[in-house]
Amino acid sequence: MSENSIIRLPGIAILAMVMVSLVGCALPAMTERTESVSLPIQQTEDTRLGRAIAPALAEHGDNSGILTLADPFDAFAARVLLAEGADASLDVQYYIWRYDTSGRLLLNALYRAAERGVRVRLLLDDNGISGMDEPLAALDVHPNIEVRLFNPFPTRSAKWLGYLGDFSRLNHRMHNKSFTADNQAAIIGGRNIADEYFGAGYGALFADLDILAIGPIVDELSNDFDRYWASASAYPAELLLPEMGLEELITLMRSAQALEQSPEAAEYVRSVADSTFMTALLKGELRFTWAPVSMVSDDPAKALGESDGDDLMSRQLARALGEPTSSVDLVSPYFIPGKPGLALFRELESKGVEVRVLTNSLEANDVALVHAGYAKYRKPLLEAGVELFELRKLDEGKSVERGLQTGLSGSSSSSLHAKTFAVDGDTLFVGSFNFDPRSTHLNTELGFIIEDRELAAMLETLFEERLASVAYEVVLDDDGDLQWIERNGDEVIRHSHDPEAGAFKRGMVFVFSLLPIEGLL
Structure with missing residues (x-):
C-alpha cells in the first residue's frame, strides 16, 4: 500500500460514513394523516361548473365530453381558469412541478382558490419538485390547502444519495398528471407544470397534448386520485418539509403576485386574459366531442x-x-x-x-x-x-x-x-x-x-x-x-x-x- 493511499484512507472512510448516515435516514412514520375523499358529484352540482355542464350531461347520457388542448398557452390558461372557476375543490396531481414562471403562477392560482374557500389537495412526486420544498411548505400552511409528496426521499438536499440506500423503492415514480375542479371538469395528458411544457422558457419546448374532460369520466378520475391520495406512498408534506408559518406564506404569494407584472410572465398573463375558455365553458358554448371514455x-x-x-x-x-x-x-x-x-x-x-x-x-x-x-x-x-x-x-x-x-x-x-x-x-x-x-x-x-x-x-x-x-x-x-x-x-x-x-x-x-x-x- 502506497503512502498516498494510507494518507487518503481516513478521508474516504469519513466520506463513506457520512454517505451511509445520509442514505440510512428512514422516512417518518405516518401515524396521523387526515382522511379526505373527492366531493360527490351531487355535492358540486350547484357550483358554477356543475350548473354550466348539467344541460350537456343530460343530453349525452353516459358519454363524456372531450376537448383537446394542443396549444401550450391554451393548456396553461385552461388550468388557471379552472382554478379560478372552482367553487368547492381542486385535486391536482403531477410528476414535475418547477418553481419557474408557470409553476409560480399556477401555485398562486391554487392559493387564490383556497382563499375563496376551495379545498385544494396537491399531490406531487417527490423526484420532480427540485427547489420547491420551502414554497410547498409555506403553501401547506393554508387551512384549505394540503400538500402530499409521493414516494418521498428522506433527505431533502442531495436527494440522489437516497438512491444509494433505497434504489428499488426510489426508482419507481408517480408519472400521473391530472387537474380536477369540483369533480366536474378535469385536464389530463402529457404536460407537467414547467415553462418548457407551456411554450416558454429555454431549451426544449415540448410539443404536447392534454385533454379537457367533463362527464362521467371525471368522477372515475376523482376516485383514482383518492386512492393515490390515501396510498402508503403519499406522505403529508409537514412530515418532510421545513416548518413554515403564515408570514412565509404571505411573502411567497406576494412574490407570485409581483411576478404577474413582470416581462417574463407577460405571455402567460396575456394567454389567460385573452382566453374565452371559461366564459364559453360556463355558457355551454365549448364544442366538446362526446364519446365513450x-x-x-x-x-x-x-x-x-x-x-x-x-x-x-x-x-x-x-x-x-x-x-x-x-x-x-x-x-x-x-x-x-x-x-x-x-x-x-x-x-x-x-x-x-x-x-x-x-x-x-x-x-x-x-x-x-x-x-x-x-x-x-x-x-x-x-x-x-x-x-x-x-x-x-x-x-x-x-x-x-x-x-x-x-x-x-x-x-x-x-x-x-x-x-x-x-x-x-x-x-x-x-x-x-x-x-x-x-x-x-x-x-x-x-x-x-x-x-x-x-x-x-x-x-x-x-x-x-x-x-x-x-x-x-x-x-x-x-x-x-x-x-x-x-x-x-x-x-x-x-x-x-x-x-x-x-x-x-x-x-x-x-x-x-x-x-x-x-x-x-
Missing part, C-alpha cells in the same frame, strides 16, 4: 413493487384495445419497444395491420440515454414493416402551425413529449404513458381511452399530411442500412446517420446502447 391507471402500489401484474396499466390498455385489425398510429417521445413490443409489431404487420410510429430524433431528444435504448430497435422495426418517423428539432424562425391537427409541434427547439396513439382509426389514447420499459414496469401512469373516429382521425392526418415538413422518415436503403429522409418543400435530403447530431453524441449513444440498462430506461 374509459380510464386506465396503475395501482399506486406499483411504486412499492407490490401491484398485481394483471393490474398494470399496460395490460389494461391491451385488454381495452383488443386486437387491432387495420392500423396503429403511435406517438411517443421515449419509444423503447423492447423484445415484447417488437414481437407485437411484427405480429401486427404480419396480419396486415399498418403500424406507424413518431418519436424524437436524436437531435430533438432531451434524454440521449433513452435514445440509445430506442436506436437498436430501428432496423428490426423497419424490417418488420413498421413505418418510422423521427421529429426534427425545428430551427428558430420556422413556421409550424400549432395544434395536434397541424403537426404536434411547438415553436423553435421543439421536442416531442405527447403520448398518444390511435387504433383502427376509431379509438384514441391520451395520457402519461410512454411506450418504454419505465412506463410499463416502474412508474405509475394514467390515461383515457376515447372511442371516437373524429379524434382518432387527428393522428391519421398528422401521419398522412403533416409529418413530411417536421419529421425525418427513417428507411432502409438497398444495402439494409439506415437512412433519414428530410423533406423541405421540393428538396429531398438523405442522411446516412442521425441528422444534426455530432460524432461524439452519436458515439455516446452507441456506447450507451451496449449497456444492460434497458429495463431502467
Whole structure:
C-alpha cells in the first residue's frame, strides 16, 4: 500500500460514513394523516361548473365530453381558469412541478382558490419538485390547502444519495398528471407544470397534448386520485418539509403576485386574459366531442413493487384495445419497444395491420440515454414493416402551425413529449404513458381511452399530411442500412446517420446502447 493511499484512507472512510448516515435516514412514520375523499358529484352540482355542464350531461347520457388542448398557452390558461372557476375543490396531481414562471403562477392560482374557500389537495412526486420544498411548505400552511409528496426521499438536499440506500423503492415514480375542479371538469395528458411544457422558457419546448374532460369520466378520475391520495406512498408534506408559518406564506404569494407584472410572465398573463375558455365553458358554448371514455391507471402500489401484474396499466390498455385489425398510429417521445413490443409489431404487420410510429430524433431528444435504448430497435422495426418517423428539432424562425391537427409541434427547439396513439382509426389514447420499459414496469401512469373516429382521425392526418415538413422518415436503403429522409418543400435530403447530431453524441449513444440498462430506461 502506497503512502498516498494510507494518507487518503481516513478521508474516504469519513466520506463513506457520512454517505451511509445520509442514505440510512428512514422516512417518518405516518401515524396521523387526515382522511379526505373527492366531493360527490351531487355535492358540486350547484357550483358554477356543475350548473354550466348539467344541460350537456343530460343530453349525452353516459358519454363524456372531450376537448383537446394542443396549444401550450391554451393548456396553461385552461388550468388557471379552472382554478379560478372552482367553487368547492381542486385535486391536482403531477410528476414535475418547477418553481419557474408557470409553476409560480399556477401555485398562486391554487392559493387564490383556497382563499375563496376551495379545498385544494396537491399531490406531487417527490423526484420532480427540485427547489420547491420551502414554497410547498409555506403553501401547506393554508387551512384549505394540503400538500402530499409521493414516494418521498428522506433527505431533502442531495436527494440522489437516497438512491444509494433505497434504489428499488426510489426508482419507481408517480408519472400521473391530472387537474380536477369540483369533480366536474378535469385536464389530463402529457404536460407537467414547467415553462418548457407551456411554450416558454429555454431549451426544449415540448410539443404536447392534454385533454379537457367533463362527464362521467371525471368522477372515475376523482376516485383514482383518492386512492393515490390515501396510498402508503403519499406522505403529508409537514412530515418532510421545513416548518413554515403564515408570514412565509404571505411573502411567497406576494412574490407570485409581483411576478404577474413582470416581462417574463407577460405571455402567460396575456394567454389567460385573452382566453374565452371559461366564459364559453360556463355558457355551454365549448364544442366538446362526446364519446365513450374509459380510464386506465396503475395501482399506486406499483411504486412499492407490490401491484398485481394483471393490474398494470399496460395490460389494461391491451385488454381495452383488443386486437387491432387495420392500423396503429403511435406517438411517443421515449419509444423503447423492447423484445415484447417488437414481437407485437411484427405480429401486427404480419396480419396486415399498418403500424406507424413518431418519436424524437436524436437531435430533438432531451434524454440521449433513452435514445440509445430506442436506436437498436430501428432496423428490426423497419424490417418488420413498421413505418418510422423521427421529429426534427425545428430551427428558430420556422413556421409550424400549432395544434395536434397541424403537426404536434411547438415553436423553435421543439421536442416531442405527447403520448398518444390511435387504433383502427376509431379509438384514441391520451395520457402519461410512454411506450418504454419505465412506463410499463416502474412508474405509475394514467390515461383515457376515447372511442371516437373524429379524434382518432387527428393522428391519421398528422401521419398522412403533416409529418413530411417536421419529421425525418427513417428507411432502409438497398444495402439494409439506415437512412433519414428530410423533406423541405421540393428538396429531398438523405442522411446516412442521425441528422444534426455530432460524432461524439452519436458515439455516446452507441456506447450507451451496449449497456444492460434497458429495463431502467
